[in-house]
Amino acid sequence: MKEHAQAMSMAVEKSSRRIxxxxxxxxELPPSDQLAFLGGVVTLGVMGVVD
Incomplete structure (x- = not known):
């Protein structure tokens, strides 16, 4: 079980970006797929599609 947690934390660390x-x-930015989703939600909110 401990090995799985360690592998997950390493995967998250490698997929995130630090600027x-x-x-x-x-x-620290989230992984690119989550960043794209959040960007889409923010864009829809700015356009007034989502309240």
Whole structure:
């Protein structure tokens, strides 16, 4: 069981991105598929499709 948790944490760590932002420090972004989904939801919200 412990091996599965370790493998999952390694997979998440490898699929996430870290960027350095001045004055804010280092930000960790979610994996690209989750980032695309969140971007789509935000876009629909801005367009007024989703309240």
């Amino acid at each position: 350095s932002v001045p004055f804010l420090g280092t930000l």
